Amino acid sequence: MSLRNIGVVYRKELVDSLRDRRTVISMTVVPLLLFPALTIGMGLLGATMMSRAKEEVPRVMIVGGEDSPKIVAALKKFEKIEIVPTAPDYVTQISNKIIRAAVEIPPGFDAAAGRGEKQNVTVDYFEGDVKSELAQERLDTFLKDYRVDLAKALVAARGVPTNLLDPFKVKRKNVAPPEKVGGSAIGGMIPYFVIILSLTGAMYPAMDLTAGEKERGTMETILTSPVSRTDLVLGKFFMVLTASLATALLSLTSMAISFMLAKGMIDKLVSEETPGIHYALDPRGIFAVLLMVLPLTVLFSATMLTIALFAKSFREAQTYLSPLTILVILPAIASLLPGVELNTRTALIPILSTSLVGKEIMAGNHPWGFIMLIFLSSCVYAAIALGAAVTMFNRESVLFRA
């Protein structure tokens, strides 16, 4: 092995790749455009949709209640909803989003309420429709208040103090620091994106430097030079790794900038009543995630180099590498599912483990045992993949596959 030769091959591959428009696009444009579009676009869209939904006064129908003028009058006075004339097809109207909800009042409600008898009031709404759910929440609040007022009137009539009905109040206080809230909300996504993008960043050069060389007829040219095949594959490997790391770094930078921009814009939009989205992220956490992703980028680069080398043409290499993308995306997605947590078993599954520990790091937790275990196991997987790449490059049946 000669470091000088590895360096010569690496420099040539770097110059060659940087002059290739397709490599540059896959390395830079995707991370630089995807994140601003995703964070700012989605964040703005979400915030706008929420505030619009909250501005709307939902149209609500009262079903029944002809003999209960008191509750009907109270509902009509409630400003946060708009009462519309009753129609028999109210369920269809909710489904078709003509009205947002309906309140079904049982016969003789007012009279029975005056006697303190138990009754059922039904609220019809469409689950999954944000606007309908908002109408349901408002009706729920209204009905709870109405129930308390009713109860107070009943006990007052019997000469009992009304504060007995209200012995304590509940207050909510958030103790999680903002970066932890941000960590679980958005930080969990960061390792996932970095992993996926370091894969896509490595994919194009891995194909170009192997199957691409075979297709263009330069493989035979380079094999006639005295450089050993091990030096050759290592030089190529470092180039693919560079592309992978550059993509990961660019995507992280782009993400950090996007979050900062989006935070400003969304803070303006989201009103105080929405607990909403916290965008505070710890830069040290982001750096730690990059460090954890490092052995994975080695694993990706070496694996893709090995697989692509087997292909005779660029197209064939694409056919082999596309399933690999899914193989990587699946464990990365699994890490986003609720309930999938870091333990000794998941810590040994490549990709999933890095994604999970990245999520923990972004949330401000540092499970050192797992961090070491995952980093080391990823390094072992990476070394195996690199060994495979070197072996494949020394097999003429692979280099000259008929």
Place this chain on the structure above:
Amino acid sequence: MIQAEKLSKVFPATKKTKEVRAVDAISFVCKPGEIYGLLGANGAGKTSTLRMLATILEPTGGTAKVAGYDVVEEPEKVRENVGFLSTATALYGRLTAQEFVEYFGRLHGLDDGALKKAVDGLFETLGMNEFRDRRCEKLSTGMKQKVSIARTLVHDPPVMIFDEPTMGLDVMAARTIVGFIRQCRDRGKTVIFSTHVMTEAEKLCNRIGIIHQGRILAEGTLAELRARHGKQDLEDIFVEIVGDGQ
């Protein structure tokens, strides 16, 4: 000097193909200042033989010494002493002509001073200064051939191996290559080249080996072959030998 002794190459059977005995125990010697021509039809075993001599492929039997080094024991030493040119050895399209030649010079271990001297000399001799900084993908076929020639000569190797170097080239480009092969011989290099073009073999070779189905069926100077077969035309001689072999 090239010495091949019972050199063999067998490609093992795969799921789709049967075992192929591409080169079957061939022996020959090629001396410095001599052009040895391997003459054979497509699939005769020419490319596999030359690839083994250039250590791109490993022999499955026999051995060969190139410039004094064994192709199996010291493949990297062999490659340091060989210039290999074939129609399959393409250029890196995104590198300029100069970068391309320099890259191979560096891989041959030349330091900056030696590299500059070698590259400047070659670009001058081959008349390549005009397209020195042009990317290889933008060059004409003739220019590309010159860049390839410069690549094989940048480390001034004592042994030159040419695998059907004129295949697919027009008359002018082919003439450049043929002239270049002659120059190599005149400068005392050991030259081996393969072709299926009879006239090229007639014009260039000091000795000819007629290869068929992986074996050398006849060998000698053109005069020896003519005398042995009582025919003047190399094509007639070739057909007679190969026909005999079948």
